Amino acid sequence: MRVLSGIQPTGRFHWGNYFGAIRQYIDLQTADQAYYFIANLHALTTIRDSELLQQLTFEAALDLLALGLDPDQASLFVQSDIPEISELTWILMTGTPMGLLERCHAYKEKKEKGISADAGLFTYPVLMAADILGYDSNIVPVGQDQVQHIEVARDIAKSFNHHFGECFVLPEAKLLDSSAKVPGTDGEKMSKSYDNTIEIFGEEKAISKKIMRIATDSRPMEEPKEPEVDHLYQLYSLFASDSQREELAGIYRAGGFGYGDVKKKIAEASADYFRDAWQRRAEMEKDSSYVQDVLAAGAKQARAKCREVLDRVQKATGLVR
Numbered sequence: 001m002r003v004l005s006g007i008q009p010t011g012r013f014h015w016g017n018y019f020g021a022i023r024q025y026i027d028l029q030t031a032d033q034a035y036y037f038i039a040n041l042h043a044l045t046t047i048r049d050s051e052l053l054q055q056l057t058f059e060a061a062l063d064l065l066a067l068g069l070d071p072d073q074a075s076l077f078v079q080s081d082i083p084e085i086s087e088l089t090w091i092l093m094t095g096t097p098m099g100l101l102e103r104c105h106a107y108k109e110k111k112e113k114g115i116s117a118d119a120g121l122f123t124y125p126v127l128m129a130a131d132i133l134g135y136d137s138n139i140v141p142v143g144q145d146q147v148q149h150i151e152v153a154r155d156i157a158k159s160f161n162h163h164f165g166e167c168f169v170l171p172e173a174k175l176l177d178s179s180a181k182v183p184g185t186d187g188e189k190m191s192k193s194y195d196n197t198i199e200i201f202g203e204e205k206a207i208s209k210k211i212m213r214i215a216t217d218s219r220p221m222e223e224p225k226e227p228e229v230d231h232l233y234q235l236y237s238l239f240a241s242d243s244q245r246e247e248l249a250g251i252y253r254a255g256g257f258g259y260g261d262v263k264k265k266i267a268e269a270s271a272d273y274f275r276d277a278w279q280r281r282a283e284m285e286k287d288s289s290y291v292q293d294v295l296a297a298g299a300k301q302a303r304a305k306c307r308e309v310l311d312r313v314q315k316a317t318g319l320v321r
Contacts, residue, residue: 003031004171006039006079009056009250010046013063014197015270016182016190019238024141024176026068034074034301035135036064041079041086041127045120061291063201066281078289079131084306087125089130091313092156095163096126100155105148129153134306136169147173167309180238183231185214200274201281208267216259224255232262237276239269 005025014021025036038060040053049052057078069076079085101107104125110117132140132153140150150173156167183189184196191197200208214232219225227233227249237245248265251257284290314320 001031001033001138002136003028003034003139003141003174003180004036004132004135005141006037006042006131007060007064008039008043009053009060010043010190011056011197012059013067014190014199015235016068016184018195018200019180019182020143021141021176022064026175028139029070029074029139031139032120033139035077035298035305036069036074037077037079037082037133037298037302038064039079042124045118045124053157056176058288058291059297062281062284065284065291065294067200068223068277071294071298072167075293075298075301077302080302081295081299082134082306084310085127085130085134086319088134088306088310089127091124091317091319092130092133092160093123095159096129096156100152101125104152105145118260123316125149125154131157132171133157133168134309136224136309137171138169138255138304139140139174140171141174141176143218146173160313161243164313167312167316181231181234183239185210187215187231198270204271204278207270211267211270212260212263213264221258222255225252227252232259232266236262236266236269239266240253244269 005021007017007021007025018307028034029036038057040057041178042054043053047056061076061078064076065071101122106119106124110121128149129152132150132154140153142150154170157170161168180313184191184194185198186194186196188194188196198207216232230252233248233252236248240248248262311320
């Protein structure tokens with residue numbers, strides 16, 4: 001089984017990224033082969049600052065390694081270090097119907113809102129298909145909002161295989177577990193788009209201050225509250241043990257507590273949870289060559305596999321004599 005997934009370096013990773021995806025990527029790295037890449041080509045649709053993109057790309061690699069991605073088990077690399085992917089994207093684009101891309105939700109949503117959408121956003125699903133098909137990926141872990149892109153990759157692969165012979169493996173989407181609710185500082189879903197995130201890495205005091213500023217309702221302290229529907233309780237549940245969750249749930253139902261006390265519990269529990277990762281990151285940050293070596297080794301492994309796939313495609317299409 002070959003697992004593949006990518007993550008865009010469009011900002012610092014936050015709790016939603018970790019519990020919604022990164023933690024599960026790490027769990028899947030024990031597959032026969034696992035490829036994880038930092039999708040800097042995709043990020044060009046939103047980032048126009050070269051220094052910022054380079055910095056975020058490096059920090060994304062540093063963060064993933066600190067959080068537990070093991071280069072001895074999985075290949076970690078930067079998308080643009082595999083030039084074969086760009087050539088494969090063009091080949092796939094020549095056979096991709098316009099209508100298929102026009103139906104993709106990311107493009108449709110921007111168009112419906114009257115927001116300017118460039119060709120990069122329009123053809124984004126084809127680049128994503130090349131990312132997936134270029135490594136003979138069997139399993140692609142994605143959130144619900146990305147399932148359509150896996151279906152597009154399958155449609156493109158089926159059409160290509162029909163015209164040129166069996167070149168591509170048909171990938172399967174593995175839906176990431178979304179049972180862990182990760183509300184942001186405003187109570188809505190944590191997302192960079194909403195500017196309501198709590199970053200995984202940073203100054204502990206700064207993270208704690210951000211937690212203490214989380215919005216709450218105005219119900220009086222003495223009023224009993226249902227824990228499961230409260231976003232502070234949901235955040236605490238991400239880090240707490242079963243017994244700790246049950247204890248806090250009892251406090252909620254009894255009433256007579258302050259939200260400030262819950263926020264302190266969240267700050268303490270989250271710091272304990274990520275402390276080892278903080279320490280690993282601090283150590284790796286002292287030696288940037290380690291991260292660069294990991295990315296170079298990962299790119300070498302990934303490029304060899306992608307070259308194998310591209311050779312099949314070039315031969316099937318007549319691009320090589």
